Amino acid sequence: MSHSPAPASLLPVPMVCTLVLLASAPLWLDAVGLYQYLAVEIVIWMIFALAHNLLLGQGGMPSFGHGAYFGVGAYAFGLCQQQLGAELLGGLAGALLAAAAAGAVVACFISHRRGIYYALLTIAFGQVMWFVAIKWHAVTGGEDGLLKIARPPLRVAGLEWSLASNEAFYAFVLGVFALVLVFLWRLVHSPWGRVLRAIKQNEMRAAFVGHNVWLYKWSAFVLSAALSGVAGGLFAMAQNSAYPNVMSLHNSGFVVMMVLIGGGLVSFWGPVIGAVVFILTRDLLGAYTDAWLLWYGLVFMAVVLFQPNGIAGMWQVWQAWRRRRAATAAAPKAAAREREA
């Protein structure tokens, strides 16, 4: 008899739904009153939120200064393009490597910590990088940031696609998102991901059964920073610029709010849901009032107070309730059958 749990599906239903919905978006966006650029931004934030949740939801490491690595990716993409003449994939590789390097250094200083000390240190390092971005005029362009970052064309095997239009760029961003999504899905079910989740539950026991807790936490941070950097590089292309605001505490807070509202603590898919909800709220509510963040903040507080597991948590509660109801409905019938038999 096999004792293994069911292996993770290669193409789980939520993944198929997400990808089909996003891939078909250009067909129905206009009809529901949205626009292509908004979809670009949502998918970029999805990548960022998924990367962030590798730490918060899977590893239990509260990184509250994660905008820094998104920002490092954005600047690195711009600098690679403008100083080194890098094209699309070269620029994104630069964004990934720069953010991974920044994450690797910071992770050295924080990976022996946990909880509130971990959170405070991530904020401190995030603020340091934000400050550097503002003050280091010669490299970052100071408060103005790097302007005129182009969207280079995608060149594969001698073919060339322009990404200048939002439609074409969306297709490319979606492709990157799909790669990140599949990679992270495999990752969280791998031995590495399962040990990381064990460390989240009980760091001490994980060390006592022989796992290198520090190295797991360090590598999770580096991976998360690297993927955040990719999102940042895409964002620089989306905005045609990179500026200090993307590294601010503000932006770092946004990604935490997305992950928590979506339910990243209990579900792999939480960040995906959260990014959609957040950006749509910003756009739709923002059209009516400048104080949209106030309303979003109130909803966020309500979620944290009443359903800390977010939207995915509500879904799970509902599913459990349905199963219970089905079970209680089945029980009298079974009893009746027994009586008849």
Place this chain on the structure above:
Amino acid sequence: MALFEARHLHKRFGGHVVLEDISLSVEAGELRGIMGPNGAGKTTCFNVLTGRYKPDGGTVMFDGRDITGLSPREVARCGISRSFQIMNLFDEYSAIDNVVIALPAVRALGWSVLRDLARQSAAYDEAATILQRVGLAGKEGAASRSLSYGERRALEIGVSLAARPKLLFLDEPTAGLGTEGTARLADLVTTLKQQVTIVIIEHDMRFLFALADRVSVIHWGQVIAEDTPANLRANPWVQRSSLGSQTA
């Protein structure tokens, strides 16, 4: 040569000396009991021996190797495993996942990031065997937090066994167990005794004296007596202390 030997261990926290001078020598295949009143330094002794605290003096030798001051991870990799007095499990995980995570085979797989752990059926089979050994057959898929207190105690030992230790430390395994649970645990430890060297801290004298080959009595941060259970009962030191009265 002894499998495990601690020489003149000394540990203080600030000005408070917890371990004055502890020397212990455990032979391979032995089941050693450690007893002593509350606050005598038994658990601190375990924590020093398994790497949670570094000693301020003394050496710890295991299998001919100096392991003094190694981290818990390094101590675990040498083949020393421990259970905890206060329950210390991976609560979100099922019983079998708790054991799987602790297997050396999974530790070695740790850096393969694209393989699905659930497909490692050899690891799950091994974990199922361990669960069977500790009496948890049939509970493989149960969430560890939904298990009863006694079952969680057994799982605690199962997780410690997963590392295939040469030496197993059990810190008050009967704590909180009723008569029936204690009896079942005694059966389990009797079986384990055939397979692995064990050191047990225990308050329950009846339990300990029935199982142990030798017992060390720790008091005031020192080993004040060490002998077979039969001889210890006759020891005036032990008889005079509150410990002896329980066994009389």
